[in-house]
């Protein structure tokens with residue numbers, strides 16, 4: 266099994282989000298970047314499949330050199346090789362286009378269902394379209410039987426079992442696997458695994474961000490005891506006016 | 509315990525001083541502690557049981573003997589990385605760090621440093637994976653700070669050594685398969701022997717009733733005419749320098765570990781002070797609370813810098829016993845002070861197991877005593893700077 270896993274890096278989940286340049290840029294000052302948690306599902310599942318069926322796991326990232334520590338982490342977790350396309354990940358189409366250049370010849374391309382920064386969820390399907398192969402987003406279970414991938418896709422109130430031939434693209438989500446923490450030996454062997462830098466191909470971005478806005482701060486919670494149900498009705502009717 | 513919301517303080521951007529590999533190692537250990545230690549440690553400490561099920565996990569992580577070369581099952585890491593692992597383990601709990609320190613610095617290190625090639629091949633890989641656990645027997649009921657006067661001894665009986673005596677306060681003793689034991693030969697010279705569980709006359713009763721390091725098992729080693737095979741003697745250790753060489757290694761890890769405990773106490777106190785409202789304000793807004801927090805972050809930052817420098821000296825093979833001793837003493841005392849102040853900031857909550865503070869504080873009472881008491885370390889520095897020994 267020759268597997269490609271797309272890895273993006275995102276701000277650590279505890280980051281205090283601020284913007285600069287008139288709310289058009291995310292302020293990266295002092296921010297810790299981690300592997301997108303959904304991509305960790307894709308990576309771990311890829312490694313599990315490799316361990317069972319043999320093969321190779323390659324990780325790919327579109328990003329500047331600051332993403333290399335996270336690619337090394339992916340290698341430490343168990344990927345065999347890393348590719349970094351040396352460019353700012355401008356938008357989903359740009360990233361998918363760059364990935365597609367390196368995605369031929371793989372049996373499957375696994376991504377996270379979305380990245381937890383922009384939450385676009387677009388890249389997996391775009392890669393599928395660009396390569397003309399099936400794409401499934403979101404897969405919560407993925408098994409390989411012969412030349413067929415069997416995936417579980419959650420629907421509102423139910424699920425769908427999907428079969429598709431290889432190659433294909435899937436966006437992964439819990440509980441597809443239990444993401445792995447690397448270990449010291451993996452970190453040491455990762456030092457000697459190949460991390461290839463590739464130049465981007467030129468392609469127009471399709472979107473650009475005009476402004477970022479923060480959500481309104483959460484209002485503090487008010488507790489109303491069960492005996493005072495009328496008070497709750499009153500607040501809902503007259504104060505917040507939702508009923 | 510509440511959900512582990514730990515975020516590490518780095519007031520002086522010291523992360524920039526570490527390599528990206530060291531950061532990955534540290535973050536890996538940090539994630540591991542959040543996943544494997546935080547959810548179980550409070551109950552383990554309350555119940556005073558060592559959580560044995562984490563041994564294979566610690567082995568898989570690579571926490572046993574990280575600096576031992578890979579050919580013997582170790583990680584081949586540098587000393588800064590080793591220190592960062594100890595920092596993170598102790599951030600979880602000093603007892604867990606103690607277990608790893610004993611295994612790596614006090615059992616694997618002497619086998620690697622003083623052992624024969626056969627001993628290294630036989631023991632190190634199994635100790636690295638956690639298949640076997642080890643303990644280190646130096647302290648005796650009547651000889652703590654003065655181990656040179658130990659009574660445990662062995663005689664050459666031709667085809668074996670006959671070992672007699674007893675050790676006390678030995679971490680990991682109750683379940684260890686292997687004990688590195690320091691004992692005197694017929695000439696009164698201190699030598700190291702590897703004693704294995706199952707040897708006739710060797711028992712390891714557990715020490716109960718501890719208020720400290722409750723999630724780490726402590727016990728005695730009792731040797732009643734134990735026949736130790738001759739190949740179990742370390743060929744390359746003679747005199748007190750043997751065990752003291754091991755202590756340098758372990759004290760180095762403790763210097764880092766204590767920073768972990770201090771960071772956890774500070775982090776918890778800072779968050780609590782921002783969330784706890786009294787007199788209609790977060791208690792963080794009171795000057796006396798701010799003084800406590802400011803002093804804490806100052807001391808943590810100094811200790812972090814001390815560790816970073818000591819790590820570099822150690823990587824270059826230049827860290828002296830006295831430099832390691834100073835860092836152990838300073839950082840443990842610093843952590844204990846911070847634990848006490850953090851406890852006060854948490855008010856009554858601080859005495860419960862909902863927060864890690866009281867556990868760290870009680871643990872640190874052992875850490876300030878073992879591997880050389882605080883006062884003995886003062887005397888080590890005193891001897892070094894004045895040229896006069898106050899304890900010999």
Ligand SMILES: Cc1cc2nc3c(=O)[nH]c(=O)nc-3n(C[C@H](O)[C@H](O)[C@H](O)COP(=O)(O)OP(=O)(O)OC[C@H]3O[C@@H](n4cnc5c(N)ncnc54)[C@H](O)[C@@H]3O)c2cc1C
Nearest residue numbers: 644645646647652653677678679874878879881883884899
């Ligand atoms: C939880 C725990 C785990 C331990 N694990 C291990 C282990 O794995 N292996 C092992 O070998 N040991 C272990 N120890 C033992 C530890 O190393 C000793 O407790 C320590 O060396 C101190 O010895 P002591 O307790 O006999 O105190 P003592 O030496 O009796 O000291 C008592 C007090 O007297 C002071 N004192 C002693 N001599 C002097 C002096 N010359 N000048 C000034 N003050 C002095 C000390 O500073 C101390 O305050 C452990 C201890 C604990 C608590």
